[in-house]
Amino acid sequence: xxxxxxxxxxxxxxxxxxxxxxxxxxxxxxxxxxxxxxxxxxxxxxxxxxxxxxxxxxxxxxxxxxxxxxxxxxxxxxxxxxxxxxxxxxxxxxxxxxxxxxxxxxxxxxxxxxxxxxxxxxxxxxxxxxxxxxxxxxxxxxxxxxxxxxxxxxxxxxxxxxxxxxxxxxxxxxxxxxxxxxxxxx
Amino acid sequence: xxxxxxxxxxxxxxxxxxxxxxxxxxxxxxxxxxxxxxxxxxxxxxxxxxxxxxxxxxxxxxxxxxxxxxxxxxxxxxxxxxxxxxxxxxxxxxxxxxxxxxxxxxxxxxxxxxxxxxxxxxxxxxxxxxxxxxxxxxxxxxxxxxxxxxxxxxxxxxxxxxxxxxxxxxxxxxxxxxxxxxxxxxxxxxxxxxxxxxxxxxxxxxxxxxxxxxxxxxxxxxxxxxxxxxxxxxxxxxxxxxxxxxxxxxxxxxxxxxxxxxxxxxxxxxxxxxxxxxxxxxxxxxxxxxxxxxxxxxxxxxxxxxxxxxxxxxxxxxxxxxxxxxxxxxxxxxxxxxxxxxxxxxxxxxxxxxxxxxxxxxxxxxxxxxxxxxxxxxxxx
Numbered sequence: 001x002x003x004x005x006x007x008x009x010x011x012x013x014x015x016x017x018x019x020x021x022x023x024x025x026x027x028x029x030x031x032x033x034x035x036x037x038x039x040x041x042x043x044x045x046x047x048x049x050x051x052x053x054x055x056x057x058x059x060x061x062x063x064x065x066x067x068x069x070x071x072x073x074x075x076x077x078x079x080x081x082x083x084x085x086x087x088x089x090x091x092x093x094x095x096x097x098x099x100x101x102x103x104x105x106x107x108x109x110x111x112x113x114x115x116x117x118x119x120x121x122x123x124x125x126x127x128x129x130x131x132x133x134x135x136x137x138x139x140x141x142x143x144x145x146x147x148x149x150x151x152x153x154x155x156x157x158x159x160x161x162x163x164x165x166x167x168x169x170x171x172x173x174x175x176x177x178x179x180x181x182x183x184x185x186x
Numbered sequence: 187x188x189x190x191x192x193x194x195x196x197x198x199x200x201x202x203x204x205x206x207x208x209x210x211x212x213x214x215x216x217x218x219x220x221x222x223x224x225x226x227x228x229x230x231x232x233x234x235x236x237x238x239x240x241x242x243x244x245x246x247x248x249x250x251x252x253x254x255x256x257x258x259x260x261x262x263x264x265x266x267x268x269x270x271x272x273x274x275x276x277x278x279x280x281x282x283x284x285x286x287x288x289x290x291x292x293x294x295x296x297x298x299x300x301x302x303x304x305x306x307x308x309x310x311x312x313x314x315x316x317x318x319x320x321x322x323x324x325x326x327x328x329x330x331x332x333x334x335x336x337x338x339x340x341x342x343x344x345x346x347x348x349x350x351x352x353x354x355x356x357x358x359x360x361x362x363x364x365x366x367x368x369x370x371x372x373x374x375x376x377x378x379x380x381x382x383x384x385x386x387x388x389x390x391x392x393x394x395x396x397x398x399x400x401x402x403x404x405x406x407x408x409x410x411x412x413x414x415x416x417x418x419x420x421x422x423x424x425x426x427x428x429x430x431x432x433x434x435x436x437x438x439x440x441x442x443x444x445x446x447x448x449x450x451x452x453x454x455x456x457x458x459x460x461x462x463x464x465x466x467x468x469x470x471x472x473x474x475x476x477x478x479x480x481x482x483x484x485x486x487x488x489x490x491x492x493x494x495x496x497x498x499x500x501x502x503x504x505x506x507x508x509x510x511x512x513x514x515x516x517x518x519x520x521x522x523x524x525x526x527x528x529x530x531x532x533x534x535x536x537x538x539x540x541x542x543x544x545x546x547x548x549x550x551x552x553x554x555x556x557x558x559x560x561x562x563x564x565x566x567x
Contacts, residue, residue, distance in 0.1 A: 020368060027370055028197050036368040039548055042222070042306050061476035063367055064550050 002056040003141060004065040007128075008082050009074030009098070012045040014128035018072070019051030021132060021150045022142065026055045028153075029146035035063040048077050055141060070139055072131055074098055074114070083107070091139055093131060110138055110177050117169050126166040129155075133170015138178060144171060189238050193375040200338040200365040201226035204294065204358070205234055207342035208266055210379055213292070214240035215258035215265035217251040219273060222306050223362040224296040227268035248273035252280035252293065259289045260413060262384070262404035264346055268294035271313055272303060274320070281355055282321035283415040285439060288394065288402065290349035290356075290384070292342070297361040297469075299546055308548030309362035311469055311520040317357045318498050324436050326443035328450060329357045329498040331468040332364055335371045341495065347382040348450070352442055353399050359497060361520070362548060363470035395420030395435065398442045443499060452495040453504035461490030462567070463560050464512035464537075466505065466529050468494040471518050471551055478556035485557075487564055497525075505532040514563040518542035518551040538563065 005022060009015045016038045023034035035054045041047030052065035071086050072093045073079045079099040086092055088107060096111040112134040118127035129151055136147045148167060155163045191206045198206075205227055208216070216235055218228040232242045240263075245251040251267045258265040269277065274295040284291055295317065299310035317329045328348055332341045342358060349356040387393050387401035387409065394400060400420075403409045412422040417432040425431035443450070454472075456479065458464060463482070467475045472493045482489045490512060492504045505528075509515060515537045517526045526541040533539050542559055544551045 023368060024197050033370065034197070037363060038366055040307055060369070061480070062474050062550075062553050063363065063369070063470075064474075064552075066552055066554075 002054060002060070003070065004068040005053040005055065005070040005072075005141070006065050006068040006082065007051045007053075007072045007074070008078030009049055010045075010077065011040060011043055011047045011049045012125075013049070013074055014125065015049045015074065016040070016051040017154060018128045018132055019053045021147070021154050022135070023053050023055075024153060025142040025146040025150035026053075029149040030142050032057060033060050035060045037063050037065075048075070048081070050078075070135065070141065072135060074127070074131065076100060093135055093138070095127065095131070110134070110174075112170070112173055112177070114170070117173065118166060121162065121166055121169065123162060126163060129163050129166040130170040130173070133167040133172075134174035134177070135170075137171050137174025190376045191373050193373050196371050196373060197368060198335055198371050199226065199368045200332070200335045200360065201296070202230050203335045203338040203371050204268075204342045204360075204365075205230040206373065207339040208292070208346070209234050209238055209240075210376055210381075211343045211346035212264045212381055212383070213266050213346065214238065215255065215263040216240070216267065217243045217245050217254040217258070217265075218267045218269065219245055219248050219251050221248075221270045221273050223298055223309075223365050224268045224270050224273075224294060226365075227294060227296075248276040249280060252277045252284070252291075255291050256280060256284050256287070256289045259291045260405050264290070264350070266292040266294065266346075268296065270296050270298045271300040271310070274313055274316060278316070278320040282323060282325065284355040285321065285325055285327075286415045287413050288353040288400070288439070290353050290402070292345045292349055292356050292358060294358045294360065296365045297359065299548065305546065305548070307362070308546065309470060309520060309550070310545060310548075311361055311471065312522075312524065312545070313359065314497060314519075314521065314524040317359055324440055326440045327357055327498045328352065328354060328443060329359050329496070330452075331359045331494060331497050333469055333472045333493065333495075334364065335367060335369045337495070338364065339371055339373065343379055343381070347380070350382045350384055351399070352446065353402055354439075354443065359469070361469050363550065392420040394418055394422045395438065398438065398445070447499035447501075448503070450496050450499055451501040451503060453501050454493040454495060455491065455504060455507070457488075457490035458492060458504075458508045459511060460488060461508075461512050462488045463514045463516065463564060464490040464492065464508045465556070466492050466494070466508065466515060466517045466525065467519070468497055468525065471520060474551050474553050474556060475518065477553035478560065481553055481557050482560055485561070487560060489560065494525075500528050500532070502532050505529055509533040509536040512537050513567055514538050514540060514560075516540045516542060516556065516559055516563065518544075518556060520544055520551065
C-alpha cells in the first residue's frame with residue numbers, strides 16, 4: 001500500500017519541515033517506509049514551496065508524488081496550483097485564512113484554520129504543527145503518539161510545550177471536523 | 187557528536203549522508219562555495235570536520251575551492267569539494283590540474299537544470315558529458331552516480347577509496363532529487379568499512395611515473411618534491427617541449443583509468459539475460475525505472491534494466507550484455523540525450539535505442555511515461 005502526501009505553501013511556513021516530521025512519524029516512530037522530497041524556488045522565504053512524502057509498507061522505488069492521496073494547501077498560490085490537479089477521492093486540508101477561493105464542493109476538503117489557531121497560541125509559525133495534528137486525526141496515516149514524538153524530535157529546545165499544545169489543538173480540530181462530517185452524513 | 191556516526195538506521199537527507207561518509211572515509215579538508223543544491227554538504231562539514239580534527243573553508247569561489255582541495259591533498263589530507271553545475275564549470279581547469287598532477291580528491295557535483303544559472307533549485311542530469319570531457323586536453327575520469335540516500339553514503343566511501351587507489355580526482359555525480367531526498371539509510375560500524383589509505387614512496391622511488399599508479403609523497407616529507415600541471419617526467423621535472431615525455435605521461439594517466447574500466451564498472455542489472463525491452467538509467471531517473479519495471483511485468487512484458495552506478499569509464503560490457511537479448515533499449519535521462527549516444531555507440535545496431543528525455547522544472551521522468559514508451563516500442567516489434 002502506497003500513500004502519497006503533498007504539502008504546499010510558501011517558504012517560511014515550515015512546509016518542508018512538515019514533510020520531514022510526517023516521514024519520521026511514519027518510519028522512525030511507526031513501522032512504515034517513507035521518502036521525502038521537496039521543491040522550492042530560489043527565494044528562501046515567500047517563494048512557493050512544496051514538500052512531498054511517500055509512505056508505504058514495502059520499499060519505495062519512485063520517490064516523487066504525482067497523484068497525491070492527501071494534500072495540505074497553505075497558500076493562495078498552492079491552492080490555485082494544486083486544487084485542480086488533485087484527484088476526487090483525495091483528502092484535502094486547506095487553511096481557509098490563507099486562501100480566498102471558494103471551496104470546491106465536489107472535493108473532499110477539510111478547512112483547518114491552522115494559522116488562526118497558531119496566532120491564538122501566540123506564534124504564527126507553528127501553524128504547520130496544527131495542520132499536522134489535524135492531518136493525523138483525519139487520515140490516521142500515523143498514530144498520535146508517533147506524530148507527537150516526531151514533532152518533539154524536530155522543534156528547537158524550549159518550544160516543546162508550545163508545539164505540543166499546537167499539535168493537540170490540531171488533533172482536536174481534526175476530530176471535530178470528522179464528527180461534523182459524520183453527523184452531516186448521518 | 188562522537189567522531190563517527192554510530193551504526194544504525196537513520197532517516198537522513200542525501201547530502202548529509204554524503205558528509206558522514208566523507209568523515210568515515212577519512213576526509214579531513216573541505217573547501218567550497220555555497221550553491222544550491224549542494225550547500226548542505228558544506229554546512230554539515232562546517233560542523234563535522236572540526237569535531238574530528240579537520241578543516242572546512244568557505245573560499246571566494248569554486249576555482250579557489252578546488253585549488254585549495256588540491257593543496258590540502260598534497261599536504262596529506264583526504265580532501266573534497268562540492269558544488270553544482272555553475273561551480274562545476276568553474277572547476278574544470280583545476281580538475282585537469284588534479285588529473286595531471288595525480289592528486290587524489292573527491293569532487294561532488296549535485297546536478298541542477300543548466301546551462302548557466304538555469305533553474306537553480308530544480309534537478310537535472312545535464313553534466314554527464316562535462317564530467318567526462320569538461321577539462322581540456324586528453325583526460326579520463328572516474329564518475330560515480332548514486333540513486334539513493336544509502337548510495338550517497340556508500341559511493342562517497344568508494345569515491346575516496348578510488349581517488350587514493352588511482353591517485354586521481356573522482357567525481358561523484360549526484361542530482362537535486364537524490365541529494366535533497368530524505369529516506370532510510372543503514373550506517374555500518376566504522377570498523378566494517380574498508381578505507382584505503384595513501385601509500386608514501388620509499389627513497390629513490392619515482393612518484394610521477396614508473397608504476398602505473400605511482401606512490402605519492404606529501405609536501406614537507408622531502409623527496410625534492412615539485413608539483414606542476416606542466417608536462418613533467420617521472421621525478422616531476424618540467425619538460426614543456428619534449429614529445430616523448432608528454433606522450434609517456436599523458437598516455438599513462440589515461441591508461442591507468444582505461445585499463446581499470448572492468449574493475450571500475452559497477453552496474454545494477456535486472457533480467458538482462460531474458461528481456462525483450464531493457465532500460466539503461468542512472469541517478470534519480472533509475473528510481474522511476476524500478477517502478478516502471480514492476481508495472482510492465484504485471485502487464486506481461488519481459489523487461490530488464492541496467493543501472494549505471496559508475497558512469498565513466500562507460501560500462502560497455504553491461505550495455506553489450508543487455509543489447510544481446512533486448513530488442514529495444516530505452517534510455518531515460520533528465521538531459522537531452524547525453525547517455526543515449528553512448529548507449530547507441532555500444533549497442534551499434536543490435537537493438538533499437540529509444541531516448542526518453544525530460545528537462546526543466548525538476549520534473550522526473552515518470553513510471554507511467556516509461557511504461558507508455560515501452561509498450562509502444564513492444565507493439566512496433
